[in-house]
Amino acid sequence: MPCQLPADCLNGIFEYLEDLEDKVTLYSCLLVNRLWCEVSVEILWKSIWNCRTLIACLPLESKEILLKNKIIISPPTLNPPLFNYITFIKVLQINKIGEEINNVLEDDPLVLSRVVVAQEIFKMFMNKISLKKLNFYSSANYIKYIPFTSFPGSIDCLKNLAELNCNSNIYSEFFHRLSKICHNIQSLNIGFIKVISNGVTDLISVQRNLKYLSIIKSRCEDLADMIILPSIANLPNTLIKLSLYGDECGIPLSFISRFSNLQELILAFDDCNYLGFEKLCGVIFPKLHILKFKYGLPKQECLTKFLENNGVNLERLELKYCNVNHTLNLTIVKSCPNLKSLGTIFSDNELGPLKVILNRCKRLESIRVECYDECLNERELLEMVAKYSPKCFHELKLYYGYGAYSELFPKELESFFTSMTNRIPQKSLSFIIINGYKTKSLVFKEGNMEVIEKYIQLGVIRKFKSTTK
Secondary structure, eight states: OOOOOOHHHHHHHHHHHHHTTOHHHHHHHTTTOHHHHHHHHHHHTTSOOOHHHHHHHSOHHHHHHHHHTTOOOOOSSSSOOSSOGGGGOOEEEHHHHHHHHHHHTTTOOOHHHHHHHHHHHHHHHHHHOOOSEEEEOOOOHHHHTOOGGGSTTHHHHHTTOOEEEEETTSOHHHHHHHHHHOSOOSEEEEEEOSOOOTTHHHHHHTOSSOOEEEEEEOSOHHHHHHHHHHHHHTSOTTOSEEEEEOOTTOOOOGGGGGOTTOSEEEEEOOGGGOTTGGGGTTOOOTTOOEEEEESOOOOHHHHHHHHHHHGGGOSEEEEESOOOOHHHHHHHHHHOTTOSEEEEEOGGGOOHHHHHHHHHOTTOOEEEEEEOTTOOOHHHHHHHHHHHSOTTOOEEEEEEOTTOBOOOOHHHHHHHHHHHHTOSSOOOEEEEEEEOTTOBOGGGSTTHHHHHHHHHHTTSEEEEEEEEO
């Protein structure tokens, strides 16, 4: 008799498939045998899968309310549900629920019908699940105003909430209620837009174990700063990851200095909107390992000083869609010797700093290089990577920005992969091409894809991906 894997082993395997977002394989596991079905269905139903199944799981009282309102939704099968699917749910995506309800009621024009169905589903959720993650970016207006956080059972349902992703324009009672129930959220992502509801600041300021905070500011000018920053300033020093995204107004940044335990910092602003960054220049973040800038950079003298103070512990540095010059790249070499991953730009066809980076950063495993217009000599870049990259290097990403046009020929690409093959020790390469707007990257050059496919077959290229950004 064949040996049966225990449930905990299967659970680990299926969770790995979930991390890979391999739903097709997970679905097939449902059909192997009952044990596989029991384990895989619990993972598949962490988030909503099928609205008709939800309706079939409603208590009798709720089904009678639907019938009373002349709402008839056929179940997926005439048989009763095999499992109590609702108890498996750990993730709620409010917009997903709205979409599912709209789909099953597409022939019913009444908004009231959708409201009734949504209310009964939320009542069931509040009574039967212990939620870990909540996403509230609803586009369905009727969903936005259903006060599910006040339904019976909501305290037990929400008290262990670990992750919240939402916008600031949700009705105020939502934030007031969560601020009374949820004091141990670990990951909080809030998009601040034109409308900022009362209670947002309360929810932020009552957190006692916040690890990850992401603030996205869009079209709300200085009002958001007056509301956001005081509440963040009241947080205990528990943050290890902070992401700030701003529009043309920016966000004053000096408050960051109090979070000395930061391990990852992401800042995304235009060049002129790094307000108060100069006050961070002399601050040391001893645990900072990941630093990312997008769309713009602080003044160079400030960034140079910041890297001098914090670069030695950095393992990952990304400068995306920024104006990076020769001097800054050399500063990176001097201040960040322990980098494992780097994303940068080499301007005016000047690749000298790349050679220095590859020579000096002995732990470098991955590099992402951006090119715009015709500013990058691809042949020279590939030659440098093959000749000077450290032994641990295994990933090359090329981003072709607006107007970039590849001049790399198959013979030159072949030469690069031949050189990588002859390296000692030989490491298989991840080769990633990112295509921006109105670009023609090397994959569009006749003959280049044939070369890439050849070296995939030979095992020189472990992973190849051509994607659009």
